């Protein structure tokens with residue numbers, strides 16, 4: 150078991166190296182660099198900038214070095230925890246990400262809980278009462294939830310919030326609490342805003358999970374072991390939760406690790422629409438502006454979490470499913 | 477014979493039907509029999525004749541939502557508080573669950589799929605004990621180990637922590653038996669417990685059940701389509717065809733003095749050791765449950781079919797001491813019997 154984990158961790162090193170190289174190539178791929186887009190934006194505003202100044206800027210950011218040198222420099226800094234400077238914000242990338250990370254994680258983790266807490270009982274109900282009115286209602290609602298675009302749902306909820314409750318739903322805090330120190334009032338204010346992004350981000354995932362879980366449960370409910378469990382005289386709900394649900398949920402537990410990168414990346418479009426102080430819009434802006442250190446560090450962070458997440462998934466699956474061995 | 481104190485279970489006129497798209501399936505149709513404490517009743521019949529549904533009806537676990545007990549009564553006499561009418565209980569209600577697993581337990585045909593893959597066999601044995609007897613985890617596990625030892629599993633302390641996939645089919649069936657007997661039920665419903673196993677293992681499991689019955693004194697309803705297995709274990713045998721009892725009697729009577737043409741056909745199809753005879757199986761095939769023939773259900777395959785068989789369903793006729801057959805062949809010689817078949 151321990152040697153298995155150690156070996157998996159060792160394999161992560163070459164994987165991440167390859168990813169880092171590809172990331173760097175892709176970030177460099179669009180013609181021009183940060184200085185080009187900076188110059189363009191200056192020119193768009195009608196300002197002039199001399200060729201000399203441009204070269205100076207390039208040198209200052211190390212953009213004049215050949216490709217491989219820039220890559221090695223970027224990578225070695227990254228390994229030492231230095232993610233470089235954001236051109237756009239003029240601040241260390243680390244600080245920018247760290248500022249937005251806690252709220253992003255709060256939203257993501259609450260969304261995951263929301264998804265599971267809503268999806269599991271509904272799936273059980275739908276599977277046990279298949280082809281009843283309730284099942285059809287949930288299935289129909291699920292299709293709507295799956296097909297409605299997030300930004301549209303966000304706009305609808307914001308409209309409802311504004312029209313009927315008179316609160317502005319954008320952001321995570323009301324104006325009076327925005328910069329206030331933590332207090333009970335601020336916490337309640339956060340909760341009153343938090344449900345909107347959770348519902349918006351979580352709806353599609355919940356609907357998808359209900360579909361998968363209902364289908365798996367329907368398969369499992371007909372299995373012989375369910376009958377065996379029932380023959381012991383335990384409560385019907387215990388039969389369902391301990392036996393078929395437990396088996397049906399195994400493949401989902403194995404996807405837990407894959408959620409790790411999404412916990413950090415957040416939902417870009419939803420966050421933009423709801424003007425949430427999360428990392429999603431930061432990543433979008435970095436990519437648009439060719440803010441390469443910010444974008445590169447971000448992509449590397451996500452890749453790292455993906456690799457770790459896959460390992461966690463594999464370990465989780467081995468933990469819940471005795472038939473899987475570590476080899 | 478009809479002394480109530482000698483009854484553990486009394487089934488009268490049981491009807492269990494399924495509603496399907498193609499129509500009603502009368503899986504169990506007017507079955508009557510009773511079981512004495514500590515005794516063994518065998519139920520034989522071709523597959524699809526309603527044996528499993530009979531057992532599941534007794535457990536009040538008829539497959540939902542299509543199946544339903546639509547008539548008759550199942551009375552259980554094993555409780556100290558007095559007899560209980562099972563068909564009047566809610567299938568998932570507390571009163572029925574109190575009987576299930578504690579008073580009556582069932583072992584199933586498919587040991588490979590009848591255990592939950594994600595729990596150790598110890599955890600699965602403990603579940604009933606912890607629920608019914610309120611034991612804590614530690615005591616529950618001790619009970620599981622003791623039960624595994626009782627069913628002849630070697631190294632029970634290790635096996636208790638093993639998962640179903642780590643056990644062979646025979647081992648799993650032993651584990652199933654351990655699970656079923658963990659709360660010392662008075663009635664064990666064994667639904668084709670050996671059908672899925674190798675012949676040598678089959679014999680071991682049958683011997684084990686006989687030993688455990690001696691030891692624990694529970695009554696057994698042994699269901700099988702294999703007359704050989706029944707002969708070894710059951711004192712009384714009930715032969716089923718299309719949801720109905722067609723012959724009933726002591727094992728000796730049914731084996732050596734079989735009366736119903738269906739039973740005779742079943743017996744003829746048992747392979748004989750040392751005989752180089754080709755297997756005779758019953759001519760024709762089982763009628764569709766959606767399109768049952770008029771009269772006697774067996775007339776389409778019966779070598780002795782008479783005009784009357786095509787028109788009227790025969791009642792049961794006494795054909796010997798405690799021996800009866802549901803066939804018009806015996807109408808002239810014997811009087812009709814109405815008494816429920818019993819052991």
Ligand SMILES: Nc1ncnc2c1ncn2[C@@H]1O[C@H](COP(=O)(O)OP(=O)(O)O)[C@@H](O)[C@H]1O
Nearest residue numbers: 494501503523524525526527528529539542765
């Ligand atoms: N869940 C079900 N839905 C519809 N029909 C069923 C169901 N289970 C059993 N039956 C029908 O009931 C009849 C008896 O089945 P069963 O008791 O399992 O036979 P066996 O004697 O082989 O154990 C069969 O005709 C079968 O088709």
Ligand SMILES: [Mg+2]
Nearest residue numbers: 527528667668
């Ligand atoms: Mg069966």
